[in-house]
Amino acid sequence: MxxxxxxxxxxxxxxxxxxxxxxxxxxxxxxxxxxxxxxxxxxxxxxxxxxxxxxxxxxxxxxxxxxxxxxxxxxxxxxxxxxxxxxxxxxxxxxxxxxxxxxxxxxxxxxxxxxxxxxxxxxxxxxxxxxxxxxxxxxxxxxxxxxxxxxxxxxxxxxxxxxxxxxxxxxxxxxxxxxxxxxxxxxxxxxxxxxxLRDRARNTATGIAPTPNTQVSLKTMWPLLAFTGLYILVYAGEPIKYAYLPIYMNDHQYPPTLGGIIIGIQPLVELILMPVAAVLARRTGMLNLMVLGALFGVGANVLFALSGSPVGLLIAQVLMGGVWGIFAGLGIIVAQRLLPQAVATASAIFISAPAVSSALGGLVGGLGVGVVGLPLVFLAPGALALTAAGGLYALQLRLGRRI
Incomplete structure (x- = not known):
């Protein structure tokens, strides 16, 4: 087999x-x-x-x-x-x-x-x-x-x-x-x-488990931590969006059906694009594709902030589907390749990142909406996504060969 x-x-x-x-x-x-x-x-x-x-x-x-x-x-x-x-x-x-x-x-x-x-x-x-x-x-x-x-x-x-x-x-x-x-x-x-089902280590012909991994140093982990930090910046827009986009649509009296379509289009686009992203990454490189994904996030948040129309919000959500079609499909792969000697640690750190993003997004959104109100608060996650795009590009220049 x-x-x-x-x-x-x-x-x-x-x-x-x-x-x-x-x-x-x-x-x-x-x-x-x-x-x-x-x-x-x-x-x-x-x-x-x-x-x-x-x-x-x-x-x-x-x-x-x-x-x-x-x-x-x-x-x-x-x-x-x-x-x-x-x-x-x-x-x-x-x-x-x-x-x-x-x-x-x-x-x-x-x-x-x-x-x-x-x-x-x-x-x-x-x-x-x-x-x-x-x-x-x-x-x-x-x-x-x-x-x-x-x-x-x-x-x-x-x-x-x-x-x-x-x-x-x-x-x-x-x-x-x-x-x-x-x-x-x-x-x-x-x-x-x-x-x-048992672990791969216990299913080998000899039944001998692999040699346990030694603890990794902070210096060894820095590429993973840098990548995870940039992912947190991209993800921070999600709690802001889910907190304030429904309020914005309700304030502008969007019909419930229209609001449901706008909210629901993102995960559908994400599902469609995830296998496509895996194919494209072989040609472009994973981090290069993630730079594009972060820029999608910039465009989406600018549309949330400035479009003022249902069509603009729908296009923004399609772009957000592109963001997560790329990051959700490839992020765990990149994390494991950045710390190959400790893949469970790499997976755990990366998968725990949305929890940190939720706290960051809640803080930025809460402060931002008090200062600039709706919908301009969405410019804040746009700025975070733009920062992440620059960081991912720099990471690609330095670590692209490892991935």
Whole structure:
């Protein structure tokens, strides 16, 4: 089978034929479905069910910052032992218990504590799967390897397309606590597609695990940290957009159907472009393509700020779909190649970056809207994306050969 997969250029065929890739694809779909169902309604749950003020509810998102440290600890341990699927299962169970605990919370402090101490580790489940996929690709190289990662990553995006709609429906019909319990079930369901599958290290003919990796120095990690920091600048526009774009459209009395189309076009474009980005990157280079993606983000935010029309907002969202079609499909690949001796650590740091971006975006958006108002606040994430484009270009000049 290995020879057959190596000869085949079809990434989809490789994914369907390999138990780990197939299982990871379904697991990430459940992960995206559950988390995206809950994410838009957490603040509402805190206010309506636990009596929080709007200000305190907004502070909940700062608990996401612990995900970066938790992910690093899990990734470092995984790289030291060579085990990926064991930590993945533990993190998935932690996520199940965390969301269940939030669903049954009776005091306002409980979701804050649970999110900071438990759900931070739950997010590391995704990074462990990508580390396991990397190990499999190293053991069974395929010319479609980058495409495999893009297809697996697409399933997470697909979950994010369906999850908000499913969460809104379930919350309206059965209440927010029931919706949070469904999120817990989806998080636990990540375990089912992988069954009793064991790590690549334990499936070799000898059964001998690889030599554990030594700890990497900060100097070795700087390219990864620089890349992740630039990714954070690009991503910071997302929380600003989701916080203020619906308000802007409501203030201008956009029909609900039109508003839904404008919001929903981005993930659809992203899904279409992710496999395309993997093909284009072979010709242009990954970082060069990411420079273009960051510039798409600049154009999108300028349109949000200055267009003043539904057509302009729709074009802006199409451009944002281009941003994430590139970054979502290629980002994890670049991160792992920048720290090949510790791929679980690299995956964990990169995948935890959106949590930091949420805090940064909330801060920039909150300050910016107070100073310049809507819609000019969108010029701030445009400036961040332009800074990221320059940084990515400089990174390409220095590290392009490594990627």
């Amino acid at each position: 290995t020879d057959q997969l190596t000869r085949s250029p079809s990434a989809l065929r490789v994914v369907l034929a390999t138990p780990l890739y197939r299982g990871a694809t379904l697991a990430l779909f459940f992960s995206g479905l559950g988390f995206s169902a809950a994410a838009p309604h957490i603040a509402r749950f805190l206010v309506e069910d636990l009596g929080s003020s709007l200000t305190v509810a907004g502070l909940y998102y700062l608990t996401n910052l612990t995900a970066l440290g938790a992910g690093y600890l899990v990734g470092r341990r995984s790289d030291h032992t060579g085990r990926r699927l064991g930590p993945f299962r533990l993190c998935a169970v932690a996520g199940f218990l965390g969301w269940l605990g939030i669903a049954f919370s009776t005091e306002l402090w409980m979701p804050f504590a649970i999110s900071a101490l438990v759900l931070g580790f739950a997010g590391a489940a995704t990074s462990q799967l990508f580390a396991a996929i990397h190990d499999e690709l190293q053991a069974n190289p395929s010319p479609a390897g980058d495409g495999v990662i893009s297809y697996v990553r697409m399933s997470l995006t697909l979950g994010w397309v369906i999850g908000p709609v499913a969460g809104s429906f379930l919350g309206a019909q059965l209440g927010l606590r029931a919706m949070l319990m469904a999120t817990a079930v989806c998080t636990l369901a990540q375990l089912l597609p992988l069954g009793t």
